[in-house]
Amino acid sequence: MYIGHYHNAGDYLDYDDASVLFPVEELSATVHTHRDAELILRDADSESVLVVKPTGFASSYALTQRPLTVIEIASMNDDTLDHIQSSVDDPGRFEYIQVGRATRSAQNRSLAEY
Numbered sequence: 324m325y326i327g328h329y330h331n332a333g334d335y336l337d338y339d340d341a342s343v344l345f346p347v348e349e350l351s352a353t354v355h356t357h358r359d360a361e362l363i364l365r366d367a368d369s370e371s372v373l374v375v376k377p378t379g380f381a382s383s384y385a386l387t388q389r390p391l392t393v394i395e396i397a398s399m400n401d402d403t404l405d406h407i408q409s410s411v412d413d414p415g416r417f418e419y420i421q422v423g424r425a426t427r428s429a430q431n432r433s434l435a436e437y
Contacts, residue, residue, distance in 0.1 A: 332369060332372045332374040332421065333369060333372055333373060333416065334373055334411055334417070335374050336407065336410055336411060336420070337375075337378050338375055338376065338378045338382035339378050340407075340410035341375045341407070343402075343406045344375070344394065344403070344420065344422065347389070347422060350399075350403070351400050352395060352398040352403070353395040353398040354392060354394050354395075355393045355395075356390045356392050356393075357391065359393075360390075360392055360393040360421075363393045363419065364391075367418065370416065371416065371417055371419060372419050372421050373396075373411060373414075373417040373419065373420045373421070375421065375422045375423075386424075387423065391423050391424055392422040393420070394419065394422065396420060
């Protein structure tokens with residue numbers, strides 16, 4: 324599966340600065356999850372993606388527990404958009420905000436193998 328632009332995004336938004344986006348389910352914007360989010364990210368230019376990054380252990384855990392989510396910036400309400408724009412340099416170049424990342428399937432290994 325496609326991993327998204329987590330490691331080569333246009334810019335990153337700290338989890339604390341992205342607090343207005345949570346809970347995502349209550350956000351008044353166009354939100355895509357799971358496979359739909361992967362398809363959008365596959366076709367998007369990496370420079371147009373703003374990724375929410377963890378600021379500590381708790382925020383890292385919170386982000387890994389949610390499915391890959393893409394929020395269309397153009398569909399966000401003005402208050403939320405203003406808050407996001409104040410946290411990012413040159414906010415006009417972004418089309419999407421990525422929350423979380425797709426997980427790779429990994430083999431289940433035991434400690435005895437190492």
